[in-house]
Amino acid sequence: MTKLATGTKAGFAVGQIAGQLFRDVPSLLLLFYLTTVMGIAPAVAGSAIFLPKVFFGAVFDLAVGMGSDRIADRFPRRRWLLVGGVLAPLAMLAVFAVPHASQSVQVAWVFMTFSLYMATFSMFSVPYLAQFTEMSPDPQERTELMAWKHGFTGVGVLLSSAAAPALVGRLGGDRTAYLITAALVGAMCLLCLFTAWRFAARIPDRVSTGRPLSLHDLPNAFRDRSFAVLCLSAVIMTVASGVSYASFAFFVKFAMQRADAFAQIGVMSAIMAFAVMGGSPLWVWVARRLGKKNTYVLAACGHGLVTLAWGQLVDAPIWVAYGLAAIMATFNAGWGLIVLSLLSDTIADARTRLGENRAGVYSAIWSIIEKAGIALGGTLIVGALLSASGFDAAAAQRGAAQSAQAVAGIVFSYATLPGLAKLVAAALIWRLVDGKQEGKTDAK
Secondary structure, eight states: OOOOOHHHHHHHHTHHHHHHHHHHHIIIIIHHHHHHTSOOOHHHHHHHHHHIIIIIHHHHHHHHHHHHHHTTTTSOTHHHHHHHHHHHHHHHHHHHOOOSSOHHHHHHHHHHHHHHHHHHHHHHHHHHHHHHHHTOSOHHHHHHHHHHHHHHHHHHHIIIIIIHHHHHHHTTSSHHHHHHHHHHHHHHHHHHHHHHHHHHTTSOOOOOOSEEOOGGGGGGGGGSHHHHHHHHHHHHHHHHHHHHHHHHHHIIIIISOOTTHHHHHHHHHHHHHHHHHHHHHHHHHHHHHHOHHHHHHHHHHHHHHHHHHHHTOTTSOHHHHHHHHHHHHHHHHHHHHHHHHHHHHHHHHHHHHHOEEOHHHHHHHHHHHHHHHHHIIIIIIHHHHHHHTTOOHHHHHHTOOOOHHHHHHHHIIIIIHHHHHHHHHHHHHHHHOOGGGTTOOOOO
16 A cells, blocks of 8 residues: 655645634634624624524535535546635635624625635535545554644644734734735635645545435434544534634633733734644654544543633733643644544545445535534624623723623633533543544555
């Protein structure tokens, strides 16, 4: 069995930067932008994002996933990267170009542009994830591929969570600053997807070894116990991550009481990004020795406990926050890498055991869970929690402080709820995932 060249693995994995930017920039900045710059109430802003992100995102993901399975022999999955890349700059800029108008017009604008945004995201994210499973029949090499992917996730985090907020702050934090940042992020997405497309051409297309699932066969995916368990854990993790991620800017500004919130978000996000990049090879090494299941449990528990601890240390010196950010991101690299490796093993096992090509469908369902979970946690739940705890958008727009109750709600959103959720996900994998399947090579 011929191993893929290191350069090919790295070049294809560059596409993950675009996926991370598309996922993280709106998750981190959009709700904060709509509330503190455009003056829209958190619950209203969250609802405007939630419906297109969840409903249309699910429809687009399934359509692209099932379609890419059916036409893979005539339209290779790598070509979807080029289509998504061309549309990426327009979609990224449009979603932040909210006009100065009545709130109803602004909400309609967010709804329409985010629908375009989610269609674009589906066009490249679902085929991209499916390709990782098809690139190698060796489970260990697939783990290595996921390590490259997760390493570039760190680069994406650096750009989306450190560089983008820092640029917004440097440009003045007004509407124009967000628009300039969105335009540059969109251009970066195009460049990364084009790079992945070029390197994907070096990888031989694997011959399809099974029939694709039709729409009425879709429930069969959840009769695959391994896939169903992974999906349940992903729902818990992504909702928790969405809640925590969308609360981050609020947490730093109002709970940690940092006047230089954007600068500190940039520093901490940079620390997290480098920890993710450095941690990925470490977790490949750990997985070889402990097994994928045990490695996931270790990393998820560590992530949850550190998150809970941070919520109790809001008044600690800033260097403590830097240390917590590094440790948290290192654990995040572990469970994030391993769960994708387990997903690729499950797709390969379905191809071998059932004789069905489920790569696109499984990847579409996974993508739906990630996007819907981030949307549910990062818009609807956070918006509701902040509003319920008394967060005052008008006061935030004026630069005034929030009430103690509102700050407690922010801490609960960023640390308490996500930390507990990660412990639940770890327990789920520990009890329900069969570690005996690890290391098996699927038939060619």
